[in-house]
Amino acid sequence: MTKRPVTIKDIAKIAKVHDSTVSRALSNDPNISDKTKKRILGIAKELKYQRNDLAKSLRDRKTRIIGLVISDILNPFYTEVTRAIEDQAQAKGYNLMLCNSDYNPRKERNYLSLLMGKQVDGILIFPVLGKDNNLKLLRESNIPYVLMDTCPQDFHANYVYTDQKTGAYDAVTYLIERGHKDIVLYTGPKGLTSSSIQMELGYCQALTENNIKIKKKLIYSTVLSEKDHLEGTTRALLEKQKDLKFTAILCISDIFAKSVYECAQQMGIRIPDELSVIGYDDTYICPNLNPPLTSVSQLKYSIGQEAVDVLLKEIKAGQNWQYQTIKFTPKIVERGSVIQLKK
Amino acid sequence: MTKRPVTIKDIAKIAKVHDSTVSRALSNDPNISDKTKKRILGIAKELKYQRNDLAKSLRDRKTRIIGLVISDILNPFYTEVTRAIEDQAQAKGYNLMLCNSDYNPRKERNYLSLLMGKQVDGILIFPVLGKDNNLKLLRESNIPYVLMDTCPQDFHANYVYTDQKTGAYDAVTYLIERGHKDIVLYTGPKGLTSSSIQMELGYCQALTENNIKIKKKLIYSTVLSEKDHLEGTTRALLEKQKDLKFTAILCISDIFAKSVYECAQQMGIRIPDELSVIGYDDTYICPNLNPPLTSVSQLKYSIGQEAVDVLLKEIKAGQNWQYQTIKFTPKIVERGSVIQLKK
């Protein structure tokens, strides 16, 4: 083992031709006779030649690798989008380098500079926002990128996102229509993701339109999405039900809703009778929860595909590219976790 | 955009030193005066220099990338192991290139040669077995690798695995102790994974030891784990309950068990009253299913960590490496999906 790998030179020596001829044979260059090509290909096969993409990429200034920065690989939402991205990238001849930011700007920054160092051709990212965000870093890199699940702001870039403001608005309206007034919005780290920001806007708008006073205490956010921590935060939230008298919770993800289910069960709070719950993302866990979880659905597969398409278009276009924005609208999938309150 | 990135040469020109001096400054080489080093670092920062790892890796013959080939990113088992692997790799200064084989030897082969082309330093793989397997390809590559979740055979390699034979044996014994005799083993593609092979062995052994006749028809396997397909296969299985009169199912993964839950619900089969179910992997979906799913638990995080450790040890050791095998033993986690049959 750890033998020196066979290179083009090795083949050239055996075939008694120049390296460049071997290269041409290997890369389907038309400027080569069928005869020598076949001979070289035969030798290459025999020696189990495997091209060194590092060298090729260095020379070509492209790697055919796309960097993907997601926030949490344990969240099925990201997993499903990742799957779509992988399929689409693969179909177009690109491969993925997957990174987990854990909603942590520092980790995100490290990964970004890793990806840049590796000379990826483009980056797909679910960015962490907030004051330490890395958007400028991205821009300065001169690598094409697409911001995912991020509502366009003044920052000029490609966006592929779902309108989470409308999602939250619809969900809260749905709850209000069923008699709920004291509704908790249970989101992730305050201001760190576009989703949490947008959902809060939608939440407030729905309440306001229905003349329901917005209570700060009902807008509840975790610090991180760490599993252990989530449990503690959820428990603390549910313990406040007696004081705050809320009857429903809209969660920023199905993962959060699942945590609510778990704590509620431990604490003897019955869903939906004593507490209605709406999840977000409509991941595969919803139907089998008890009761089945009503959730706001996003087109996870389409998001992934479109993001790849936009990115590859920019990569191909090069200099004169006009940023694109693709927006999806989410939709409530009704199941059994919301109850109609008696008047 | 698409400006030429700044290189060592650019810095050298400005600093009026040779490229090699810049390189030394940038890479903490002791052979450089503090003064010039500081000056160079300053310029590098100002120009936002970002090292081209392609060039460095080409020269160093190492990339600090580990290739990881899993079977299905939508299965939380792989996701949780991937997370552990990522953490551990990161801690040791390595990064991941993630690939999905989809239990498909051809896809696996493509990914393997991709990884080899990218000159990864090592490979962690949940291999697809069967006659088209790529084990020889791996061996010939001369890249260190670890076979994961694979019971050691005559093939000489590093292994990090869980003893699924014992897992299945224990689960079936558990069912037998509760009065079940007609037990289905619901596994993935026949012979394509070590788990399915080992589980079948454990299943048969448990039955035999209890003088229960093995019925071929009760050993049921899917062709692929595609979601749509899984649904159809599960439905077909459950439709046979009247004929085959089975009272329990041991599934190869929680995903499969979840599919059983879904179909059972649609078909009006009550779990566990009419059908007991045991899942496998003890993923996070178990506790919240209705009823909570009893599952065979594996140390997913440890598996991932150990695999990275073994791989990195081989990478460091180089030539004179002795293959290692690390074996874990699974354990049943009791919940509410198995009923005690009346005598």
Place this chain on the structure above:
DNA sequence: CTGAAAGCGCTTACAG
């Protein structure tokens, strides 16, 4: 402590 050179493995524009 710094410079000049060679080389990692590949590709391609230029000759012939």
Place this chain on the structure above:
DNA sequence: CTGAAAGCGCTTACAG
């Protein structure tokens, strides 16, 4: 159709 050369951006053994 083939060869010889230059270069992608970096690092390091060798001089001085």
